[in-house]
Amino acid sequence: MTSPRRSDTTRAAILEAARERFAADGYERATIRSIARDAGIDPSMVMRYYGNKEGLFAAASEIDLRLPEVGALPATHIGAVLVSHFLERWEEDDVMTGVLRVGVTNEAGAERMRDVFRAQLGPIAAGVCPDPADAPRRAALVASQILGMAMARYVLRLPPAVGMTREEVVAWLAPTVQRYLTAREP
Amino acid sequence: MTSPRRSDTTRAAILEAARERFAADGYERATIRSIARDAGIDPSMVMRYYGNKEGLFAAASEIDLRLPEVGALPATHIGAVLVSHFLERWEEDDVMTGVLRVGVTNEAGAERMRDVFRAQLGPIAAGVCPDPADAPRRAALVASQILGMAMARYVLRLPPAVGMTREEVVAWLAPTVQRYLTAREP
DNA sequence: TACCGTTGCCAACAAGCGTTGACCAACAAG
């Protein structure tokens, strides 16, 4: 609907540079000046297009996990599907790592992280776990294992975690996630 | 051996304030000035006693997980023992949360986190897992689940994770850790 | 008492930060 503007390429360059910097450095060390330098423009442009640093982060951290529909997958393999989907999602761009890094020191980032797991993982948990009232807790358990592997592999870079192949990670984590979602009790 | 100095109480006050600030704010937002204010002294004292900010962090982030001896626990319940020990450890002081928060944006913090898991959790994994050559990977898997729950509960504060009792967390996570350590294959 | 290392505060530095407003060039509409 909104007509394309001449400045769209600049806006996109800023967003891309911002995502990279946030992912690599976290909120405080990702300065507007460094982002502008990466994007090849003046820092004041960032302010004009995104208002302030918080606004820039908000725009650069839209997350869509792109999780499959609840009905579209066999409940017996949902663990493997989810783990492998998350790994792929985490490796295909910098947004997930960025929001995770920012969320540790910035309240807006933490809020976004909470929202993502509640709104996008919650429904899946509700669809497959035995007691729907228990879904938030199941989703949080899954989130803990997924977040932990992301921390180990992409943020802290524990050597053994980095060295595992994607298949190995899926093989080990899938039963865990499967149990968190579908087991009647611990 | 080293004789006690008159300034020991000040040094201790600085360290305590530093641990709290690092835990609450992360590396960049925990300023020397704010730490000094909390400790009730002048910022320049921090420099005199710890050299610079990195030195202060190094001194404030000595971690001893205080894990039990490998032989001292039944291999069949090691999962539950470890999970409950980690939860206790995480809640009794700010050091674990501090180093985790700092490790996300600061290389020295990340290095410390890697060291802790390698040197202190590694031997336990080596003692109980089927193939000792596989120990680092088993330790990293355990670390991923422990770190993930710590992120969810103490850093990002996902409501359902915060709301679980310690016993519930142990009940859900213990089988996971037990499997990561002792299962013959995924 | 005279002395010297220790403990502490104060004032300042240079650098970097987010943010602002004036100004110029290119373009589209009348």
Place this chain on the structure above:
DNA sequence: CTTGTTGGTCAACGCTTGTTGGCAACGGTA
């Protein structure tokens, strides 16, 4: 051709940061 809008740069602001050096008070020791 003029005019108004848009995309962009430049220089500066007020503030905070880590860090430094000077200086005053204290406290054992000779």
